[in-house]
Amino acid sequence: MSQPRGPLSQLRRGHEELVLGLLRKHGPLSRGELGKRCGLSRTTLYDILAELVASGAVVTATSQEAPRGRGRPAETLTLNPDAGQAIGIDFARRALHVAAVNLAHEVVGSASEPHDADLPWEERVELAARLVGSLTGSGAGALRLGALDAIGVGVVGVVGSQAAEEDPTVPHPAQVLLRERFGVPVLLDNNTRLAALGEAIWGAAAGGQDVLYLRLSHGVGGGLVVGGSLHRGAYGLSGEFGHITVEPGGAPCDCGGTGCLETVASIRAVLDAFRAAGGRAADVPELVKAVRAGDQAALTLLSGVGARIGEVLAALCNAIGPSVIVIGGELAETGAALVEPVERALHDHVMPVSRHRVSLRRATLGEVAGALGGIALVLHESPLLSRYPGGPDLAEDPIPDKESR
Amino acid sequence: MSQPRGPLSQLRRGHEELVLGLLRKHGPLSRGELGKRCGLSRTTLYDILAELVASGAVVTATSQEAPRGRGRPAETLTLNPDAGQAIGIDFARRALHVAAVNLAHEVVGSASEPHDADLPWEERVELAARLVGSLTGSGAGALRLGALDAIGVGVVGVVGSQAAEEDPTVPHPAQVLLRERFGVPVLLDNNTRLAALGEAIWGAAAGGQDVLYLRLSHGVGGGLVVGGSLHRGAYGLSGEFGHITVEPGGAPCDCGGTGCLETVASIRAVLDAFRAAGGRAADVPELVKAVRAGDQAALTLLSGVGARIGEVLAALCNAIGPSVIVIGGELAETGAALVEPVERALHDHVMPVSRHRVSLRRATLGEVAGALGGIALVLHESPLLSRYPGGPDLAEDPIPDKESR
Structure with a gap:
């Protein structure tokens, strides 16, 4: 379900973290400035940046400041405020709960709807898509589905790397249907465990x-x-x-x-x-x-x-x-x-x-604890969003425009 | 007790792991070859290498192969077979157990000795030093104390980052005395917990x-x-x-x-x-x-x-x-x-x-389980030796000269 975690992919993730962390801390930076601060080779840095830009996590902009010498203004890189959004969905037995966060790890919305216990998976996923859609308003915190990073999903029953009840090579229907619908990775866990994670991050x-x-x-x-x-x-x-x-x-x-x-x-x-x-x-x-x-x-x-x-x-x-x-x-x-x-x-x-x-x-957190835990699962597993909101890293290293909200 | 684990120190550790892993896999490599394979900038790589050489984990050698062009033979870097040794000591209530491993994570020896329950800490540490000394033979697997990386120590009672009984800012007497005696970091945990770790790595x-x-x-x-x-x-x-x-x-x-x-x-x-x-x-x-x-x-x-x-x-x-x-x-x-x-x-x-x-x-593992767990603690916490012996990484990536022993 998750990305492989060998030393090399961990290293890669560490590099992405480093670059994203520098952009969080310092705001827009040129490629040269990033290179000086991160200690990576030009090739490695440009690879990482190309991937971050392709994923929509980072956007390029032309510097507003006057260039120091002649020639065209330097291109800078900055975090995409609409990017890296994550959705959590809790497919409980008789109800569906969804929640979403933005790149700043702020919860931008949640919604719930009860349904019959025997509702087929196709219809549950339809309902989930509709509830997720209801979170996409036009306000500043609105969700742009195009920038979705991943979806974290809670389901009833045994889920694990070597699940006891099911063949782990057969994906859960919710996973298949959501991947088709949203075209992003879908991470899965037991919804009660996810509620535990939700309470440990956003709750009691x-x-x-x-x-x-x-x-x-x-x-x-x-x-x-x-x-x-x-x-x-x-x-x-x-x-x-x-x-x-x-x-x-x-x-x-x-x-x-x-x-x-x-x-x-x-x-x-x-x-x-x-x-x-x-x-x-x-x-x-x-x-x-x-x-x-x-x-x-x-x-x-x-x-x-x-x-x-x-x-x-x-x-x-x-x-x-x-x-x-x-x-x-x-x-x-x-x-x-x-x-x-x-x-x-x-x-x-x-x-x-x-x-x-x-x-x-x-x-x-009430009934949305599981959906919020699904988001936490995404934040943990995603190479682009692996920090806890409000954790020690963010506390020491606040997002610059957080004050202006 | 352990090194700080912020994103930057984790990244540094990842870089060291990468370099050590390449040397484990490929044997001696020149700085240029290492640079091509690891994707780090020259500055970062040379920094990492300088530290690894200074710590004794890596040694330089002159390549045995004829140089391709004219000029002096290229200098290569290789793992130091005597380096990165770790010692575990279990200060049980009425006995002392020690064990040691080499860089290949092979147990090179263990020893035990009973003592009175009221033996003062100074004498326990004397006894520990003597038992550790008894492990330094002259054979191929012998321990060279000069290459010691760290000591992992088990003690009776509550030990933790926020220990319940003791002020965590006051180090344990075993920690102070061993650091004085061996001049290396001393990591501490409860000896029964360490036995658990020992059994999970080398035992049942x-x-x-x-x-x-x-x-x-x-x-x-x-x-x-x-x-x-x-x-x-x-x-x-x-x-x-x-x-x-x-x-x-x-x-x-x-x-x-x-x-x-x-x-x-x-x-x-x-x-x-x-x-x-x-x-x-x-x-x-x-x-x-x-x-x-x-x-x-x-x-x-x-x-x-x-x-x-x-x-x-x-x-x-x-x-x-x-x-x-x-x-x-x-x-x-x-x-x-x-x-x-x-x-x-x-x-x-x-x-x-x-x-x-x-x-x-x-x-x-019997009575040395705690001492072996102390070693495992060192292997986990040390930036130079963070892999499990026989774990999936080593299994996929065997040490080249392991076959010839």
Whole structure:
């Protein structure tokens, strides 16, 4: 899915980074000035520049300043403000979410639309193209599809370099159809893992290098950001927190196991348990209402569910050592009634030396987290856009015209 | 502890890698030939070469071939076979282990010596220097201390970029004393984590990119190799598998918690439980004897301990998705009596889709695993020696004179 990462392609990427970084820092530069600053041979530099211009990332301009001597004004090179845009699409089970960023890594827009779970892939991609099109306005931050760099896509299920379920040589239908439609590389990952990456870059754990994200929804899953990168696991099977056993010999789970966290902490499990306890809630918003009304059965139930979640998180903290844990998904809408018991159990079961070092937070990106994570995937994998927005590089090296917005 | 890793130092490192890779692949090359192949400017290349020659990694030689035209023979550059050697030292609680590799990343020797737990740091470093000295023979693979590149050191306790227990600006005494003694950079990490890295590179999980290592010794701990790199965690607190709760409200643990895996699966815990069950074993070798003699109490005990371990490993597999789990430490000497119940519990509790994907293996490096991991740390962190031995790069790009040994 990604570009090969041998030493030579990494070197090439390093050269592109260097050139783009110089243009970010100094604004327009002539080829000669670039050559002096980057330490590359003329041949290598001109190769790199030709590719950057061909890709639309860099544009040529005639210098506005008067030439020092006689002759024609020097041609300068500058970043193309419309270039390097990236799109993220989350093909969730029953809804589609899209988001887009510009070269400055600013989110220029997002959109969502629900659909039937059995909508065919052709129609999902049509819908995605329409939503992406809705982001292309005429304002300053508008998206120009011609300048698209790549698309990062989240899908449900196992995705990885050696995917467990599918032949990795067969591309996902979303990948094939989007590549046909937009003519750019399409990077793919599991949408819950991408939500983890989104929260670690733009959301509740922004700037965190080691982040654990848990999503409590119809399924229970999550993702790990390890040392600033999305962790996939050897077979694309990481982040399956919902299938950790919490009740040996407990209820059967969709995964084929029994007593998994998902059998206790999914939306269905919680609503079923609430009804069994005499409560009335057809969906999560009704459960949230009951919680807000101080319904004792709801509070007791969530306290028990939270304790189970906290125990699992404590075990994972001892093993992995994240600085931030983010809890997302619809059930997190129950707020403190769930999160406080999680925090208590986490505190009780994490190694004492780690207490107060890990911060538990609610997710902030909502349903577009996966689409934003798709963009982050593009920014990581693309040789043209490999930096984190707001990361240490950009913080030290601000984009000159950022102030004037 | 490590070199700064900004885009520019990464680029520089990439250039050094490129030059060293060309010399590995093609043997001796002239400056002109190197220049043609590497695409760097003359200035950059000569800078890099001057540094590589000054560091002793590369040496100059006069070409043996007749010059094509008139004039003096061309000077060529070649890898220095004695250069870039790295030493690993594991300062365990009651013993010291050292190991060394040459530029070809071959282990040229290792040595161990037990000592009292309260031996002062000055004397430990003296002992280390003596053991390292014992590795310098006069054979072809002998170590020349003058060519030392760096030392990787394992110590007991929390080590990390933001170590929890210690002020990270205060270097560890081993670091200070070794730097004085050898005059080279000293890289430090937790010795159990380094054993994980050692097993992932030279040992039971050689070549594994995602490896979980569990050590069952006086303490219970381990380490994670994630995407081919040692994972430290946000506060240097990863790999604390021994402090995952397995018996809520169980026995008190040295960490301050209760019911931790360590209270069930450490050497002391197992020997105590064996005696409580009427068995007789003063130490692990006696326990191993009992197991081999078919002692039913020992087998039942280890079956229960193994089940607890397997449950913890299954939870971690669902979260992290390693391809290999390595079990080391003295208790692993009990063999199948422990490992089979671990395997059964792992199989029962890991997500069904992940079963048969993760391989459970016993550690193979024994007590020098930590010292070898220290070397791996140097190979990773050093700009001159950043490749894995036997990794895909070297496999595709063999060292020319490797055949003639």
